[in-house]
Amino acid sequence: MQTSLVENPSVAQLDETLNFLRTKYSGPAPVLGVVLGSGLSGVANAIDNKIAVPYAEIPHFVRSTVAGHAGQLLFGTLEGVPVVCMQGRFHLYEGYTAKQATYPICVMKKLGCKAVIVSNAAGCLNTSWRVGDIMLIADHINLQGQNPLIGPNPRACATSPEQCARFPDMSNCYDKELRDIVTRVASSQGTNTREGVYVALSGPSYETAAEHRFLRIIGADCVGMSTVCEVIVARHIGMKVVGLSVQTNMCMPGVATCHEEVIEAGNKAGRAMVELVKASARPILASLEKN
Numbered sequence: 001m002q003t004s005l006v007e008n009p010s011v012a013q014l015d016e017t018l019n020f021l022r023t024k025y026s027g028p029a030p031v032l033g034v035v036l037g038s039g040l041s042g043v044a045n046a047i048d049n050k051i052a053v054p055y056a057e058i059p060h061f062v063r064s065t066v067a068g069h070a071g072q073l074l075f076g077t078l079e080g081v082p083v084v085c086m087q088g089r090f091h092l093y094e095g096y097t098a099k100q101a102t103y104p105i106c107v108m109k110k111l112g113c114k115a116v117i118v119s120n121a122a123g124c125l126n127t128s129w130r131v132g133d134i135m136l137i138a139d140h141i142n143l144q145g146q147n148p149l150i151g152p153n154p155r156a157c158a159t160s161p162e163q164c165a166r167f168p169d170m171s172n173c174y175d176k177e178l179r180d181i182v183t184r185v186a187s188s189q190g191t192n193t194r195e196g197v198y199v200a201l202s203g204p205s206y207e208t209a210a211e212h213r214f215l216r217i218i219g220a221d222c223v224g225m226s227t228v229c230e231v232i233v234a235r236h237i238g239m240k241v242v243g244l245s246v247q248t249n250m251c252m253p254g255v256a257t258c259h260e261e262v263i264e265a266g267n268k269a270g271r272a273m274v275e276l277v278k279a280s281a282r283p284i285l286a287s288l289e290k291n
């Protein structure tokens with residue numbers, strides 16, 4: 001069943017989704033959500049005791065239509081931490097509304113997640129970086145021309161109506177404490193992460209050289225077509241966020257970009273990302289429990 005979500009998800013819709021998921025998975029409630037971007041599905045292999053539920057079966061989920069996005073929800077544990085993982089995400093350019101694309105984040109919240117790790121494949125605008133580098137998102141610029149919070153407030157997936165500010169603060173969107181944890185884990189693994197700004201456009205066309213110049217001038221380090229709507233919803237309903245952008249292609253004049261290259265680079269660099277996400281799960285949980 002595929003519902004056209006132009007309104008916020010209702011209590012009835014969320015209940016229907018959750019009741020269905022409970023028929024598929026009855027293990028410990030996930031505390032951490034993970035969203036895997038293009039070519040980054042390797043994290044799925046690190047999940048133990050996995051139960052996979054295709055999006056096509058889940059009430060009110062839309063379908064994954066993009067190569068490199070498997071289109072299933074995974075339940076299991078990552079280094080002993082109960083997680084729910086989107087192996088593939090929904091994008092606005094697939095024709096989905098911002099509410100449809102972010103519905104799984106509301107479901108993660110209802111399942112019990114306190115934080116979400118969002119990952120993406122991105123075009124690298126920062127000329128000091130290289131393909132394969134992992135950027136911890138420190139901030140974002142939303143140039144998608146959409147905001148998933150437009151419309152009635154509050155939303156049913158929040159813990160309480162008071163949680164959903166009409167004008168939610170986005171100043172610590174990408175949680176500083178969790179970012180520091182991931183940076184420490186990365187350096188203990190010998191992985192050199194860098195922090196930077198992710199800019200999201202609607203896509204699906206890649207950028208022109210003039211657009212690349214513009215995006216650098218406004219302060220972006222890398223560019224993609226996803227993530228920001230998910231993050232806005234997660235913050236609105238009180239979930240902490242970690243964002244990882246794998247640099248899959250250099251945005252340079254005269255250099256063409258194609259999705260096959262993005263997936264291939266994602267697959268390659270994704271290996272380091274798998275180790276990073278795996279090793280970060282327990283310290284992130286410890287930090288969530290402390291706060």
Ligand SMILES: O=P(O)(O)O[C@H]1O[C@H](CO)[C@@H](O)[C@H]1O
Pocket residue numbers: 036037038039066089091119120121122203224225226227258259262
């Ligand atoms: O952001 P993710 O889902 O990783 O995918 C990125 O890769 C695709 C373009 O190659 C776009 O969907 C872009 O957003």
Ligand SMILES: Nc1nc2[nH]cnc2c(=O)[nH]1
Pocket residue numbers: 121122123124201203205206207223224225248249251257262
């Ligand atoms: N918009 C955009 N999205 C991407 N995803 C991966 N690479 C790119 C890119 O160069 N531009």
